[in-house]
Amino acid sequence: MHESVAAMLQSLTLRPEAGAADTFVGTSIKMPHNRVFGGQVLAQTLIAASATVEYSRPVHSMHGYFLRPGDDTQPIQYTVDRIHDGRSFSTRRTQGLQNGVPIFSMIASFQEVVTGLDHAQPMPDGIPDPESLPEPAELFAELNHPRASYWAAQRPIDIRYINGPIYVDVPQPNVAHQAVWMRCLDRLPDDASLHRAALAYASDYTILESIYRRHGVPWATEGLKAASLDHAMWFHRDGRADEWVLYVQESPSAQGGRGLCLGRMYSRDGTLLATVAQEGMVRVPS
Numbered sequence: 001m002h003e004s005v006a007a008m009l010q011s012l013t014l015r016p017e018a019g020a021a022d023t024f025v026g027t028s029i030k031m032p033h034n035r036v037f038g039g040q041v042l043a044q045t046l047i048a049a050s051a052t053v054e055y056s057r058p059v060h061s062m063h064g065y066f067l068r069p070g071d072d073t074q075p076i077q078y079t080v081d082r083i084h085d086g087r088s089f090s091t092r093r094t095q096g097l098q099n100g101v102p103i104f105s106m107i108a109s110f111q112e113v114v115t116g117l118d119h120a121q122p123m124p125d126g127i128p129d130p131e132s133l134p135e136p137a138e139l140f141a142e143l144n145h146p147r148a149s150y151w152a153a154q155r156p157i158d159i160r161y162i163n164g165p166i167y168v169d170v171p172q173p174n175v176a177h178q179a180v181w182m183r184c185l186d187r188l189p190d191d192a193s194l195h196r197a198a199l200a201y202a203s204d205y206t207i208l209e210s211i212y213r214r215h216g217v218p219w220a221t222e223g224l225k226a227a228s229l230d231h232a233m234w235f236h237r238d239g240r241a242d243e244w245v246l247y248v249q250e251s252p253s254a255q256g257g258r259g260l261c262l263g264r265m266y267s268r269d270g271t272l273l274a275t276v277a278q279e280g281m282v283r284v285p286s
Helices: 003-011 038-050 146-153 192-203 209-215
Strands: 023-026 059-066 076-085 089-098 101-111 157-161 177-184 225-235 245-255 258-267 272-283
Touching (some): 003 038, 023 038, 038 059, 038 076, 038 089, 038 101, 038 225, 059 192, 177 192, 177 209, 192 225, 192 245, 192 272, 209 245, 209 272
Antiparallel strands (some): 023 076, 059 101, 059 225, 076 089, 089 101, 157 177, 177 245, 225 272, 258 272
């Protein structure tokens, strides 16, 4: 198994804390800046909450707030509150804590699988196949920087940009939307809960980039500061995170040092799997 995928799976394997009901402990993947990756925290909170709900009730929505930056050298404790268990729905509140203070807080809802009305916004037309797009290693081969090395070879998710990345420069025209293909670098176990968590993990990688693309601001801009503030995700249909997923993203607004981005995740056959919304802090030096 690819080393980075094995590290992701290890981080998503939470251990119950001895003597504390509905409390779990997780470790973090090492990051170049020593701050916990937000997608990892999203996935771990889903794993913790799901462990307290019957398997027949998969998660259908989650809403979380990033409260403090996490330290990737320290474990994260996840406490789950069983807020409600009804005939069809269950609600859980999960907090991730380090050194006794919360770094992330989330409420998630779970539902029994039922039939009902069914429709979905179709996948955009004219999207090139992921195999025709450059691999991360190709994009960062000439960049001698620790973060470039991480992006090229150490992330567990393969990301292929439809219109080119914005790491060093921003391709023209400056538009408030983009799309990427994503998939886990290696095969994952056949566990639907794990695949939902892995999609949540991947959803945090590029979601804010539509803001910067709109204003021609690359990630390499000196003094650029970015941080996820909140994250919401709705799971519509099951899919596999180890098969190609098209992540379509747009930013309807940016103002006051914040920006909002929306995303839709499609399987390769056009099935709408999930919808994502995130607001982030976006501070660009004048």
